């Protein structure tokens with residue numbers, strides 16, 4: 001295959017690519033109430049139909065199944081050796097126009113940058129992969145292993161679109177999802193958001209009495225703030241020792257104790273400074289009522305001395321590739337009950353059942369109620385597999401960048417279909433533009449992505 005021809009085709013196709021991307025961006029494809037034939041709302045349905053038509057114009061055989069779309073190159077269903085897949089999504093997260101410098105749903109070019117919701121997550125990268133396949137097709141290439149594009153419609157709000165695909169369609173041998181960062185994500189840890197809770201008798205009185213204690217805004221964010229509010233009994237004389245990162249403010253008959261730290265994503269607690277565990281350590285030094293609240297918070301304090309790897313909960317562990325993290329993030333205590341929500345990312349060589357058992361044992365021992373919610377399995381594709389080698393060599397050939405494959409806290413779109421890995425196309429060393437105001441993709445990086453995807457598709461289907 002002469003990739004100079006491919007690269008020239010892609011360069012010349014850029015004006016058409018931009019026109020198509022602007023059309024996809026024009027749909028405010030945030031999940032909305034279902035309508036006839038539009039399970040995730042009209043706008044999502046519009047973006048799906050547009051993307052399917054774009055694949056059709058290049059000669060791929062398409063189907064729009066409302067929950068997802070399919071575009072096949074070669075006879076994917078009839079192939080006895082199976083087929084490879086590219087999985088992307090056409091839904092987006094909300095964009096508040098007042099936070100943006102441009103209309104988020106009217107793609108705007110400023111210099112090399114194309115601004116608009118979905119330009120990077122995930123309309124731009126998905127379209128780059130379609131153009132990549134089209135460039136190979138235009139050069140006369142016929143894949144030995146058929147290739148299927150799967151258009152997801154509900155990645156941001158529950159993955160129900162691709163869940164329908166998994167229930168009703170044939171599964172690929174493997175493939176990639178252009179919905180992460182370079183070079184290639186070969187491992188994603190398992191994810192479990194679990195809650196430990198307890199109830200107690202409120203009782204009455206006490207010279208210092210807890211009204212409430214709270215931290216955190218979301219399960220997957222290390223809290224930068226935590227706060228406890230107490231009532232001080234009449235005539236009580238109390239002193240509150242000074243401590244770094246802790247502020248105590250007297251307000252009439254109440255005292256408010258606040259802890260400050262540094263927020264981080266729940267999958268990387270080592271990049272943050274957990275305000276909740278500071279608060280718990282401080283509260284452990286105070287005597288207060290109700291006794292049940294005091295006992296609950298003291299137990300939590302003992303269990304979160306290690307607020308990054310879950311050692312005190314008996315959850316810590318590592319393997320050749322990854323380290324388990326556990327971050328205690330969201331606390332609510334008031335009246336006669338309390339709960340703590342933790343974000344656990346467990347090592348890629350483990351099964352979820354192991355943690356279901358460990359957590360049940362922990363809850364029983366401490367007298368807590370456990371809610372372990374949904375546990376997501378880890379993903380791991382070996383670096384020396386044909387798939388990863390085919391993708392990595394494509395990336396290295398175009399960019400010259402020798403970054404090693406990544407293992408992350410999870411979870412990308414690749415997790416929903418076994419054998420898939422996440423492959424581009426955000427830069428590895430910059431903060432992600434996905435989900436941000438003024439989301440953009442550079443023309444240059446989308447063109448480069450298309451060149452990488454063309455080589456990758458060739459490598460995994462030849």
Ligand SMILES: [Zn+2]
Nearest residue numbers: 121122155179
């Ligand atoms: Zn995405």
